Amino acid sequence: AQTVTQSQPEMSVQEAETVTLSCTYDTSESDYYLFWYKQPPSRQMILVIRQEAYKQQNATENRFSVNFQKAAKSFSLKISDSQLGDAAMYFCAYRPIYSGGGADGLTFGKGTHLIIQP
Amino acid sequence: EAQVTQNPRYLITVTGKKLTVTCSQNMNHEYMSWYRQDPGLGLRQIYYSMNVEVTDKGDVPEGYKVSRKEKRNFPLILESPSPNQTSLYFCASSRGGLGTYGYTFGSGTRLTVV
Numbered sequence A: 001a002q003t004v005t006q007s008q009p010e011m012s013v014q015e016a017e018t019v020t021l022s023c024t025y026d027t028s029e030s031d032y033y034l035f036w037y038k039q040p041p042s043r044q045m046i047l048v049i050r051q052e053a054y055k056q057q058n059a060t061e062n063r064f065s066v067n068f069q070k071a072a073k074s075f076s077l078k079i080s081d082s083q084l085g086d087a088a089m090y091f092c093a094y095r096p097i098y099s100g101g102g103a104d105g106l107t108f109g110k111g112t113h114l115i116i117q118p
Numbered sequence B: 001e002a003q004v005t006q007n008p009r010y011l012i013t014v015t016g017k018k019l020t021v022t023c024s025q026n027m028n029h030e031y032m033s034w035y036r037q038d039p040g041l042g043l044r045q046i047y048y049s050m051n052v053e054v055t056d057k058g059d060v061p062e063g064y065k066v067s068r069k070e071k072r073n074f075p076l077i078l079e080s081p082s083p084n085q086t087s088l089y090f091c092a093s094s095r096g097g098l099g100t101y102g103y104t105f106g107s108g109t110r111l112t113v114v
Helices: none
Strands: A003-005 A010-014 A019-021 A024-026 A032-039 A046-052 A064-069 A074-079 A088-096 A112-117 B004-007 B010-013 B019-025 B031-038 B042-051 B054-057 B076-078 B087-094 B109-113
Touching: A003 A088, A010 A019, A019 A112, A024 A074, A032 A064, A032 A074, A046 A064, A046 A074, A074 A088, B004 B087, B010 B019, B019 B031, B019 B087, B019 B109
Parallel strands: A010 A112, B010 B109
Antiparallel strands: A003 A024, A019 A074, A032 A046, A032 A088, A064 A074, A088 A112, B004 B019, B019 B076, B031 B042, B031 B087, B042 B054, B087 B109
């Protein structure tokens, strides 16, 4: 079974600075998808960024980027120029590549609470 | 607007009183799933459905039932709720097949069983 580990229960960063959230995972598959979700106090789950394991290029979405290290099974999220609106819980998630059978839902980490200091 | 609609948003009930949390999506997604979120545990999958009339257990299915009679609806049923089912519940949907499809989540249902 796949597992996803987020080793930082809480992180704090000054507004406008850069912060990196860590995520490691364990899988025997060679191809899969990885995601970062944001959950603000409104509790809505918002997709931040996604990565295909077969792509070597790291995904980027505006101020959000990932550092995907397949061999190390690491998938960290970097937030540049942090803003107050970035304050939220962040969840790393894994999904098998083919949703054609078996339990292919998202496997989530336990989350990192990101605090933005003004 | 493409969305997943869950109802109710908040629910307080008593032990043993059957309840249903509804979930509906308007994106014609094949895949639907239920998660529960508990502090320090992240989100854990309860049940999922690959398509109409096809459902299967996730990681924490005990005490829950689901049905998928129509593609758009995927209700979560608690036949005899207990206090350990107090949690935040999310319904989610996704396209099926290959692809980096993220899930679209509902707004969540905060359930308290007393």
